Amino acid sequence: MPGGRTASVSARTTSRRRWPLRSRGLRDPGLVLETTRHVTEDLADGLSGPRVRAAARGIRRLLAADAVGLADLSGHLVVVGTMPSDVDVGAMVDEVLHTEDRCRRAEVVALPLIVHDELAGVLAVAGTARMAALREVARLGEAALERGRLEASAEEAAAAELRALRAEISPHFVYNALTVIAGLVRPDPDRSRELMLDFADYIRYSLARHGEYTTVADEFHAIETYLALQRAVLGERLRVQVRVAPEVLPVAIPYLVLQPLVENAVRHGIERRPEGGTVTVLGEAEGTDCVISVEDDGVGMDPAAAERLLAGTGDSGSVGLANVDRRLRNVYGSWFGLVVETGKGEGTRVIVRVPRFQPGVMP
Numbered sequence: 172m173p174g175g176r177t178a179s180v181s182a183r184t185t186s187r188r189r190w191p192l193r194s195r196g197l198r199d200p201g202l203v204l205e206t207t208r209h210v211t212e213d214l215a216d217g218l219s220g221p222r223v224r225a226a227a228r229g230i231r232r233l234l235a236a237d238a239v240g241l242a243d244l245s246g247h248l249v250v251v252g253t254m255p256s257d258v259d260v261g262a263m264v265d266e267v268l269h270t271e272d273r274c275r276r277a278e279v280v281a282l283p284l285i286v287h288d289e290l291a292g293v294l295a296v297a298g299t300a301r302m303a304a305l306r307e308v309a310r311l312g313e314a315a316l317e318r319g320r321l322e323a324s325a326e327e328a329a330a331a332e333l334r335a336l337r338a339e340i341s342p343h344f345v346y347n348a349l350t351v352i353a354g355l356v357r358p359d360p361d362r363s364r365e366l367m368l369d370f371a372d373y374i375r376y377s378l379a380r381h382g383e384y385t386t387v388a389d390e391f392h393a394i395e396t397y398l399a400l401q402r403a404v405l406g407e408r409l410r411v412q413v414r415v416a417p418e419v420l421p422v423a424i425p426y427l428v429l430q431p432l433v434e435n436a437v438r439h440g441i442e443r444r445p446e447g448g449t450v451t452v453l454g455e456a457e458g459t460d461c462v463i464s465v466e467d468d469g470v471g472m473d474p475a476a477a478e479r480l481l482a483g484t485g486d487s488g489s490v491g492l493a494n495v496d497r498r499l500r501n502v503y504g505s506w507f508g509l510v511v512e513t514g515k516g517e518g519t520r521v522i523v524r525v526p527r528f529q530p531g532v533m534p
Contacts, residue, residue: 206232207311214315218243218284218292226315227251230294230308235277240295241312244268254297255279267293282309286317325512344438349406366403372396377430384534387454387461388420390429394452401437405448409437409445416453419461423532424525425498430523431491432465432509440469440519447519461527477511477519490522503529 175260202300206229213226223241231239238252242264252261255277263274263281281295304324348370355363376393383393391413400413433452441448454463483493496509503525513519518520 172265173380182404187284188512200445201301204231211315213218213304214312215293215319217319219245219247219318221250224251226312228294233308234298234300234304235294236295236298236300238295238297240264240293242293242295243294244290248293248295250295252297254295255499258297260295260297264295268534280305282306282530284309284313284316286313287318307379317511332478334491336478344404346399347399351403369396373400377427383426384423384532385426386420387415387422387424387429387463387533389534390424390427391415391420391452391454393430394433398437398450399479405437405447408444409441410447412449412451414452414465417455418456418457419463419527422461422462422524422525423529427429427491428495428499428523429463431495432523435492435521436465436467436469436519440467440471443470456527459527460524463523464520465523467519471513471515471517471519474511474513477513481509481511499523499525502532 209226210226210229210233213222213229215218216222218241223243227241227249230236230241231251236252237248238254240248240250240254240260246261247267248264250260250263258276258279260281262277265283266272266274267283268290271283271285273283278299279295279297280302281293283290284294286507291313294305294312296305296308325514329464336428348366352366352370354361354519355366372395373396376389376396397411397414398409400448402409402411429452433450436450441450448468451466452464453466456462480492483495485495492511492516500508507525510522510524511519511524
């Protein structure tokens with residue numbers, strides 16, 4: 172019966188994966204797990220990374236092998252232990268790289284490492300380890316290499332999203348701000364100079380190279396600079412309230428997560444109302460969390476439209492809501508994304524909640 176056959180295969184797979192590594196190598200389950208974890212971490216940077224020798228050393232311990240070699244796609248081979256002198260391991264590696272098939276010479280076996288159906292490298296082992304154990308170690312290496320690729324891809328995607336967010340400065344805003352500044356050069360040169368310095372600060376913070384994280388204090392400074400420029404452009408149509416508790420100013424947060432929310436409040440909330448409105452930005456501590464809200468009393472939107480914006484499928488003119496939400500969730504977990512409260516004609520409130528202290532998050 173299909174169900175019984177599947178269960179049987181599952182049981183055999185579990186047994187095979189659990190025991191061979193202990194047959195001749197490490198016999199303490201705790202040491203097996205610890206060594207396996209180290210091998211996985213050491214392979215995270217790939218077969219050309221700085222820890223590939225440590226990974227080979229760990230695999231040798233797992234298998235109690237005479238020698239272990241790891242080769243990248245260029246054929247560069249790192250060996251720990253002593254390979255048999257009468258076996259050309261380099262030639263075996265080249266054969267595997269060209270055929271993607273297992274190669275055996277005497278007591279040396281070379282196995283291809285496949286990640287996403289593509290050859291990623293070669294594992295060569297000298298000794299009498301069982302083939303079942305070799306296959307399991309090869310699978311371990313493949314999983315570690317795949318994880319490293321995924322993490323690298325995630326980092327590249329996050330960097331690309333941040334670059335895209337930096338590029339989303341509204342040309343309309345820049346034109347209007349510079350027009351206002353130019354118009355004040357003669358009648359009010361001091362005010363013109365002050366606004367030009369604000370504009371330079373805004374551009375510098377938005378476009379200059381920064382680390383991945385900044386502080387609430389720096390983000391609020393950028394917010395105040397942006398709002399000062401917008402008030403010069405919109406005049407009495409824009410009213411502003413900014414309050415932040417001193418205890419959250421040093422909290423580290425991802426770069427450019429608050430400023431885009433304020434830009435959305437002005438562009439999509441206040442500018443669309445002939446009479447204008449108020450933007451309120453609050454930052455405070457709630458227990459171990461830092462909570463920041465950006466609220467406007469502008470035109471608001473359909474809650475379903477807000478959901479589409481957070482999903483990245485809404486109005487392309489909106490400044491990076493999905494980008495900000497995704498980056499927050501990547502850093503802090505799924506509980507720390509954006510919360511949007513809105514309704515047509517009822518304004519919009521966006522809430523950011525982050526831990527005040529998060530390991531690995533620092534400016």
